[in-house]
Amino acid sequence: MNQPKGATVIDTTANRLRFSATLEPALGSRFQPTGFPDLGAAEFTSYNDKGEPVASLLVESVQSVANRLEATAWDPAAQTPQAFLADLPHVEVRAADDQRFLTSSRLEAHRLASAFVRDSTHDGRPMLEHITERLGLVNHKPLHHQSMAAALMSLDPFSLLHGCFFNQAAWFGQPRFARAVSGVIEAHGVEQxxxxxxxxxxxxxxxxxxxxxxxxxxxxxxxxxxxxxxxxIEYTARTITADFTIDTQLLRSYNLPDPTTELLTALALWEIRVFLRDGLRLRTACDLDLLHVESRTGHELPDADTLATRITELMPSATAHLTHTGPLTVHWADGKTAKSTKGSKKTAKKTAAPTQRTAADQASLTDTEVTAP
Structure with missing residues (x-):
């Protein structure tokens, strides 16, 4: 496998990379779990190795952990990606009237399929059409996920890591890209x-x-x-565990160049490491510390600095073939859908101002947020 030189080469040959981190409350022994409307805390029964029931609790859901992992790569103060990731493409949405920053495909729950991306324009052309063309979506033509994955690498690679569902009727076939990196935090042996x-x-x-x-x-x-x-009502627990999985088999199925597949895998590993290091204050009353992390598949989880170095080494090879790097700036005109260059007569729809997922509100994220699959 032809790889850029570097001390660390990420293993992309396994089907899954799985890790389990043991956590504990940073203050006292109590913690506040995530909550859901009309449900409250998500208590459930799990079973130990002997088949005995164990009172358990969802501390942070898969969809919320996905948001938190993705947030590690964003600098909320500068409203830009982390500096060493600046060359990776993403879509930034600015107001059409005064050019102020509104949101980004890295901040939106549906990423590239966000209404604020879809209803914006790039060089006067609706992004809905732009994305349709880039993905090669044509009626009476089967979807080709390999070519679409290559196109997404030039729009926003994080849509391949965290999932994206192009659900509009105008996007023929409504292509769906499953999440490649997932995580969840659960507590076991819980008491109120x-x-x-x-x-x-x-x-x-x-x-x-x-x-x-x-x-x-x-x-x-x-x-x-x-x-x-x-x-x-808060909770105590015998154990609190964060579990993560990276679907390297899914990433390989896109048939991207080897450095690109390794880059995506390294990004997922880096997000996990940084989240465990910096992102475990989930709520005001849920601040957790990492005790230790272990691999469930025999693969090492390198430290964040080592992974950042490897990502930097891979970046030139992984971006050399892209049609675009860095931010693609689009303009949103208060929800007024641009007139289609193909003569579409669809009426414009008003939409609310975007709510960005920034570090300032990560502690108050709830699981009612709709995310990509």
Whole structure:
């Protein structure tokens, strides 16, 4: 296999690379798990090696860990990728009126299939058409995932790592790219830790009624006044484990050049390492520390610096064949879909301003966020 020179060559011959990390609460012994609307904490029963039931809990879901892994490669202060990844393509979305930065394919839940990418224009042409052409989507023609994967490498390689579903009818065949790197955090042997507190009002000690223009208004807890007791449920656990898998068989199936396949694998490994090092403060009351990490498939998980060095070595070979590197700037005009250059008469739809996934709000991410498969 013809590889760029380097001290570390990532193994891409295995079908899967799997790792298991043991975690513990950084403060005390309690932690707050993820929660879901109308459900709360996701408790479930797992089974140990003897087939005995074990009270278990979902601490962080697959879809949320996917967001957190991808966030490791983004610099939220600069609103750009991490500097050593700058040559990898991505789509940045700017406002059509004043060029201000809005979002990016690295921040959007659906990545390249995001409405803010799809409804933007590049050199006056709708991105929906641009992506259709780049992926070679034609009616009455089978999808060819190898050629589409090569095209995605020139648009945003992270769509191959973290998945993307091109679900619009105009995207013939609605191609779907499965997630190649996945992770989940679970706790086992859990017990509820019930506690509470009190929001104190040191000014108003009793709810009152005030009259303004003969209209009585109650100034109470609904308006934020008064002292309010509350309860909370946290958890303790015998073990907290983060499990990760990289589907190298899937990455090889795209038939990309060898340095590109190794680059994608190294990126996935680097994301896992950096997440375990820097990203384990999941919520205000869920700050975790890494105790140790082990391989479940006999493959080493190199440290983050070693992986960053290897990625840097691979970058020239992996990007040499790309049609585009760095950011592809597109313009979003307040949700007004650009007129198709092919004469489409579809009406424009208004969409809300984009919500970016940045480091500032990673601690409050919930599993209600819709992500790519």
């Amino acid at each position: 830790a019930v506690s509470g507190g009190r929001k104190s009002d040191t000014v108003q000690h009793k709810n009152t009624k005030s009259s303004d223009d003969d209209t009585e208004t109650t100034k109470g807890s609904a308006e934020g006044y008064g002292s309010i007791p509350f309860h909370r």
